[in-house]
Amino acid sequence: MGEGGVLVEWDWWTVDFGDAHAGAVGVLVGGGEPGPVYFDVGSGSYVPSTRHWSAYDGRYRRPRAEALRAVCACGWRGAAEYPMDWATIGDRPLYEADVDLTGPLADWTAHLSVVREATVPLPEPLAVLLIEMAGRLNAAAEDAPLAALRAAGVLERIASRVGREAVGALCDDSPSAEAVATGLGTTYSKALVTTSALLAFGFAGADCARKRVVSPAARTLRAAGDTVSMSCTDFAGPDHEQGGAFDHDWC
Structure with missing residues (x-):
C-alpha cells in the first residue's frame, strides 16, 4: 500500500528481499512521476486509485505515460527511460497492448544484483x-x-x-x-x-x-x-x- 492508501501493484518480487525491494514499472509524464489515477465508481466516500503503469493510458482524462522506467520499493529509480510508442499502441488500453517491459525489468534486476552483492553471504x-x-x-x-x-x-x-x-x-x-x-x-x-x-x-x-x-x-x-x-x-x-x-x- 502506497502513500495515502493508494494501491501500488508491484510487478516483480523475490523471496530474497520480499517487499523491501519489490519492483515495478514506473511512469514518467513531463519528466516526473505523475500522481495516482483515480477511478470514478459513482457516489460514496471511497475512491479507488492506483499507480500501476497500465492505468496511465490517457483515456477518461487520465495522464498518458510518456516514458517508462524501473522503480523499486526501497526508493531506487532506474536511470534509463523507455519512451512509449503511442503510434503503435493507438487507442488500445495499455493492459491490452504488447508493451515491451524487458528494459525496466533488466534495470531492476541489475539493481537487485547491487543490493545482493552488499548483503551478508549465506554459507x-x-x-x-x-x-x-x-x-x-x-x-x-x-x-x-x-x-x-x-x-x-x-x-x-x-x-x-x-x-x-x-x-x-x-x-x-x-x-x-x-x-x-x-x-x-x-x-x-x-x-x-x-x-x-x-x-x-x-x-x-x-x-x-x-x-x-x-x-x-x-x-x-x-x-x-x-x-x-x-x-x-x-x-x-x-x-x-x-x-x-x-x-x-x-x-
Whole structure:
C-alpha cells in the first residue's frame, strides 16, 4: 500500500528481499512521476486509485505515460527511460497492448544484483538447503496442501527462535540500523525498528542468566502492531527484572 492508501501493484518480487525491494514499472509524464489515477465508481466516500503503469493510458482524462522506467520499493529509480510508442499502441488500453517491459525489468534486476552483492553471504550448504526446501514445499502445496501448511508453520517457529538467537549473538557488536539494512538487504526503516528494539536496554554478555525481558520500546512497537523479532534481551540477574515485563510465551 502506497502513500495515502493508494494501491501500488508491484510487478516483480523475490523471496530474497520480499517487499523491501519489490519492483515495478514506473511512469514518467513531463519528466516526473505523475500522481495516482483515480477511478470514478459513482457516489460514496471511497475512491479507488492506483499507480500501476497500465492505468496511465490517457483515456477518461487520465495522464498518458510518456516514458517508462524501473522503480523499486526501497526508493531506487532506474536511470534509463523507455519512451512509449503511442503510434503503435493507438487507442488500445495499455493492459491490452504488447508493451515491451524487458528494459525496466533488466534495470531492476541489475539493481537487485547491487543490493545482493552488499548483503551478508549465506554459507553455500545453507543456500542449497533453502532452495531445496522451497522446491519441496512448493511441490507439497500442490500434492499435500495440509502437510505443506503444517510444514510452513514449523518453519515459521524455527525461524522465529533462530532469529532471536542470532540477535543475541549480535548484541555485543551493537550494529547500526544502516549496517543491519545493508547486511540483510532490507530498508533502513525496517532495520531501524529492529535495532531500536534490540538496543533498547543493551545485553549483559555471555554470562547473563537466560531470562527474556521485553523492553518498554519493544512493548510499544508490539502494541503498535509491528513485527519485532529483535525485542528480547538477556539480563544478568533479578535486579534487572524491573526493567521490563516478562513475556515467556512471546520470547
